Amino acid sequence: MFHVNEARNGMGELTVQDGQMTIHISLPSRNIVHLYPGTAADAQKDGAVWLEPTEDEVRYADGTTETVYGFDIPVPYLDAEFDLALIGTKGKWYDHKVMVASPE
Numbered sequence: 001m002f003h004v005n006e007a008r009n010g011m012g013e014l015t016v017q018d019g020q021m022t023i024h025i026s027l028p029s030r031n032i033v034h035l036y037p038g039t040a041a042d043a044q045k046d047g048a049v050w051l052e053p054t055e056d057e058v059r060y061a062d063g064t065t066e067t068v069y070g071f072d073i074p075v076p077y078l079d080a081e082f083d084l085a086l087i088g089t090k091g092k093w094y095d096h097k098v099m100v101a102s103p104e
Contacts, residue, residue: 002027002032002086002096003027003028004025004026004027004081005025005026005027005056005058005068006060007026007058007059007060007061007066008025008026008058010023011090011103012025012026012073012100013092014075015102020074021074021075021076021078021100022072022073022074023072023073023074023100024054024060024070024071024072024073025070025073026056026068026069026070026073027068027070027071028068029065029068029069030053030067030068030069030089031063031088032069032086032087032088032100033053033055033087033088033089034050034051034052034087035046035050035051035071035073035085036050036051036083036084036085036086036087036093037073037076037082037083037084037086038083038084038085038094039053039083039085039097040085040093040094040095041093042053042085043085043087043093044093050087051057051070051072051073053070053074054069054070054071055067055068055069056068056069056070056084060088066074067072075100078100078101078102079099079100079101079102080099081097081098081099082097082098083090083095083096083097084097084098085098091102
């Protein structure tokens, strides 16, 4: 399981450019090293292009800061689940369903 960092109130930043949506999320740590927009099985195929992490500095409510991994994830549509696979530091791919929706 993975979730967006609490310092970001569990939210990401949605960007729309040239008709394509992308959401940037900051994770709670550096334990997830790649994401893949699709299934874990597809992520392991030759030619699969994995999403690379960014290094994001987050500030928590108590004032402490931490550098964590963030990702820019393509969003195919809003308000419906889509596949997103992840691989962590242990080297195993996992399937997840995620959804991007308005916080309101």
